[in-house]
Amino acid sequence: MSNVSQDMKTPLAKVRGLGSAKDGTHHFIMQRVTAIANIPLTVFFVVSMIGNAGKGHADWVAWLQQPLVAVLMLLFVANFTHHMRLGVQVVIEDYIHKPGTKFSLLLLNSFGCIFIAALMAFSILRVAFGG
Amino acid sequence: MATTGRPKSPHLQVYKFRMHMFTSIMHRVMGMALVFGAVLLAWWLSAIATGADYFHTVSVYAASPFGRLVLFGLTFALMQHLAGGIRYLYTDTGKLLSLKANTNSATFTWVFSAIATLVIWTAAYSVMGVLL
Numbered sequence: 001m002s003n004v005s006q007d008m009k010t011p012l013a014k015v016r017g018l019g020s021a022k023d024g025t026h027h028f029i030m031q032r033v034t035a036i037a038n039i040p041l042t043v044f045f046v047v048s049m050i051g052n053a054g055k056g057h058a059d060w061v062a063w064l065q066q067p068l069v070a071v072l073m074l075l076f077v078a079n080f081t082h083h084m085r086l087g088v089q090v091v092i093e094d095y096i097h098k099p100g101t102k103f104s105l106l107l108l109n110s111f112g113c114i115f116i117a118a119l120m121a122f123s124i125l126r127v128a129f130g131g
Numbered sequence: 132m133a134t135t136g137r138p139k140s141p142h143l144q145v146y147k148f149r150m151h152m153f154t155s156i157m158h159r160v161m162g163m164a165l166v167f168g169a170v171l172l173a174w175w176l177s178a179i180a181t182g183a184d185y186f187h188t189v190s191v192y193a194a195s196p197f198g199r200l201v202l203f204g205l206t207f208a209l210m211q212h213l214a215g216g217i218r219y220l221y222t223d224t225g226k227l228l229s230l231k232a233n234t235n236s237a238t239f240t241w242v243f244s245a246i247a248t249l250v251i252w253t254a255a256y257s258v259m260g261v262l263l
Contacts, residue, residue, distance in 0.1 A: 057182075
């Protein structure tokens with residue numbers, strides 16, 4: 001508060017753009033919703049990895065071409081990358097306080113999560129459709 | 132930031148080690164480790180889509196001693212993050228918040244993740260015909 005008298009900025013002007021974006025509650029809820037969805041999807045993923053452990057390319061392709069497997073893998077990938085993006089965002093916001101660095105890392109997090117989500121979704125679909 | 136003169140919040144180093152505190156920190160650490168796991172999963176899935184030759188190359192990395200160590204560690208990270216996450220879903224509803232229940236459930240997540248990791252790897256090696 002000692003800075004108040006040193007410049008002409010009003011208190012409102014100082015906090016504008018720095019505070020809540022009013023979507024914290026949505027972030028919190030989506031972190032939990034994706035967490036709950038991750039429970040059965042992770043069990044499916046782990047059981048699938050065990051069941052096909054050590055198999056070759058042809059077996060994995062046959063596995064991924066099953067409609068139920070392809071859909072569950074797509075949902076798993078979409079869901080965990082969403083959960084991951086929300087989680088990493090919080091880590092960046094907690095530890096990185098330099099505005100430029102924070103903003104860059106938040107952008108990198110969003111782009112990175114969406115990139116690997118797209119790469120995995122495309123790979124699943126390509127195999128599932130027999131390309 | 133440094134010029135406000137406000138008192139600083141005490142940080143990690145002033146607290147005594149506690150199981151629930153350690154589990155909380157490790158939940159975040161495991162989550163970050165799983166980001167690396169997600170990149171590996173993307174590499175592996177794209178290898179399946181690329182073709183048999185490239186898939187074989189990736190399989191050789193995965194099956195190497197170092198590859199298996201990484202995958203074993205990621206299995207543990209996944210199980211610990213899963214158990215810790217389920218524990219947090221309970222605490223979100225107001226359960227497990229007494230000191231005893233909170234500490235015991237934190238300890239339990241480590242028992243669960245250790246056992247689950249060993250069960251998963253034993254099962255996987257059995258499927259491969261290496262064990263049992």
